[in-house]
Amino acid sequence: MLPLITELEIRLRVSQIAEAIARDADGRGLVVVAVLKGAFMFLADLLRRLADLGLEPRVDFIRAASYGSGTRSKGQIKISLDCASPVKGRTVLLVDDIVDSGRTLSRLQRHLKAKGAARVQTCVLLDKPSRREVEFQPDYVGFEIPDRFVVGYGMDFDERYRYLPFIGILEETRGERRRRVSLNGALSQVRQPLLEHPKSAPRA
Numbered sequence: 001m002l003p004l005i006t007e008l009e010i011r012l013r014v015s016q017i018a019e020a021i022a023r024d025a026d027g028r029g030l031v032v033v034a035v036l037k038g039a040f041m042f043l044a045d046l047l048r049r050l051a052d053l054g055l056e057p058r059v060d061f062i063r064a065a066s067y068g069s070g071t072r073s074k075g076q077i078k079i080s081l082d083c084a085s086p087v088k089g090r091t092v093l094l095v096d097d098i099v100d101s102g103r104t105l106s107r108l109q110r111h112l113k114a115k116g117a118a119r120v121q122t123c124v125l126l127d128k129p130s131r132r133e134v135e136f137q138p139d140y141v142g143f144e145i146p147d148r149f150v151v152g153y154g155m156d157f158d159e160r161y162r163y164l165p166f167i168g169i170l171e172e173t174r175g176e177r178r179r180r181v182s183l184n185g186a187l188s189q190v191r192q193p194l195l196e197h198p199k200s201a202p203r204a
């Protein structure tokens with residue numbers, strides 16, 4: 001697996017995002033709503049940085065599933081777990097790992113507004129702008145990346161690799177090959193089984 005964004009790069013960028021969020025905070029109760037499962041690691045790091053900056057947000061989760069085939073979420077977005085926290089009149093920060101077609105976050109943003117949120121801002125660690133299928137621009141973006149399937153730091157391929165502390169590009173060839181991957185800042189040689197082409201990847 002080729003590391004695309006290292007642990008250190010993620011840490012620095014998450015701090016900058018937290019600073020931008022804290023600057024824009026309007027003093028009204030902030031509710032952070034994270035999209036399961038992919039956002040869990042980004043959420044945990046972001047919340048700790050927000051706490052360092054004196055913010056005291058509520059935290060909740062929402063889960064969406066898209067029905068369609070392949071890596072493009074052509075289907076409808078269904079909310080399979082709604083957040084339980086009251087959002088009426090509050091500022092909501094919707095947090096996800098990555099925006100691709102834009103369907104998931106635009107759907108969830110509309111949903112939270114319909115529930116009465118005063119303002120719904122969106123925050124993603126990664127953005128693949130070249131893949132957009134609906135008009136959607138997140139308020140806070142960590143990194144813009146090219147159209148490659150990535151894993152790690154919460155993101156999976158077939159429920160694998162979510163635990164990685166860095167973000168890697170999934171190999172597109174079959175077989176097994178030696179790769180250098182960055183773990184905890186140190187370069188180490190690992191035997192990394194390469195995966196099938198992610199075109200068959202299921203959508204979260």
Ligand code: IMP
Pocket residue numbers: 035038073096097098099100101102103104105148149150151155156157203204
């Ligand atoms: P969208 O609705 O097409 O914007 O899809 C967003 C969701 O697709 C994200 O929350 C991820 O779960 C998933 N996704 C999109 N691209 C990738 C990727 O490169 N790796 C892992 N998951 C991805």
Ligand code: MG
Pocket residue numbers: 035036037038039096097098204
């Ligand atoms: Mg997701």
